Amino acid sequence: MQSGISVSSELQDAFNAFASDSSIFCLPVTITAESLTPLSPIGFSSPGAFYPSLSQLSSVLQPKTPIYLLFRRPEAGSSSLIALTYIPSNAPVRAKTLFASTRATLVRELGSEKFASTVFATEEEEVVGAEAWRERDDEKNGSSKSRSQREELMGEKERELEAVRRAEEEARNGTPSRDIGIGGTFARNGGIGGLTSSMQCKMPVDxxxxxxxxxxxxxxxxxxxxxxxxxxxxxxxxxxxxxxxxxxxxxxxxxxxxxxxxxxxxxxxxxxxxxxxxxxxxxxxxxxxxxxxxxxxxxxxxxxxxxxxxxxxxxxxxxxxxxxxxxxxxxxxxxxxxxxxxxxxxSPPQDDGLRKGFARPRRPGR
Missing domain, CATH: 3.40.20.10 (Severin)
Incomplete structure (x- = not known):
């Protein structure tokens, strides 16, 4: 399903400036008047410092308001950009649906080849937490060793809960995906109690x-x-x-x-x-x-x-x-x-609530 919303010329200009300016850490994007529009860009807290700059994002994250965040990751290469979709679990249903159905449009119209990866998050800690990004990196790099090391540090209960989380995430998406929040891509043959996380159980029916x-x-x-x-x-x-x-x-x-x-x-x-x-x-x-x-x-x-x-x-x-x-x-x-x-x-309400957007955050340092 596509929302019919497209990238505005204002966003295209802002994105071109963001892509060419290595001092910009993040470009927030929202939906206003049925167009994808930019908010004020956020600079690095210090040159090329990705993790120290994450805390600045709290200024643009609101508890019930979805938002897109376009990141620059200097550690992964000077041209590595990431598109993150933040949809709080308690956001209004219409806003969830609108932002979820528009996220592919955002990346496609700006140029999917320009983004190294896409991320989906529902909790603020998944956006501003350094550990969440490190875990994504481990999973993206296929680091089964690092995953095994983390699991060795877990108790049996924690390992079981991790297996459940992965199974539930796959149930939402139908198939495993790199874009599942903190956990990232997971092994298809991991599981507990004889149940695999990738399995879709088919059982007798009364x-x-x-x-x-x-x-x-x-x-x-x-x-x-x-x-x-x-x-x-x-x-x-x-x-x-x-x-x-x-x-x-x-x-x-x-x-x-x-x-x-x-x-x-x-x-x-x-x-x-x-x-x-x-x-x-x-x-x-x-x-x-x-x-x-x-x-x-x-x-x-x-x-x-x-x-x-x-x-x-x-x-x-x-x-x-x-x-x-x-x-x-x-x-x-x-x-x-x-x-x-x-x-x-x-019957989703046909209101104009999202068209109003929200106040642009001030540029850091002002």
Missing amino acids: EDAKTALESLQQGDLVQLAIDIPKETFILAAKESGIEPNSVQSHISPSSPRYTFYHYPDSDVVIFVYTCPSGSSIKERMLYASSRMHALNLAQDQGLKVSKKVRDHVVGRCLIDPVLTLSVQIEASSSDEITGERLQEEV
């Missing part, structure tokens, strides 16, 4: 679950769970006449679930994957690895899954005339699945 998905009507909510000992998809609940504001009350607050909700008075089916933070390691691994199979199962029962284009949190599909699984949501808590959020996913 007939009741198939029947419930096949007969999904407007206002219906079907919830699937995994019988962990049997490793089988089962029907956890099927309810009718559910209003959007009450969906969250029907989702388990303590166990992972795959929820399919047919939004009333529409052809939209919303897929919600919830995985509470208190879930066990095995639950998190199994549900993350089986997410795509849950979607394939829905497709087999007549819920047509169209082309999917995801951002970090929300994946959208094109809507066909037939009943289509057109919205995907991921959440760590059922409390996040509010009626307002569901409505915003089905």
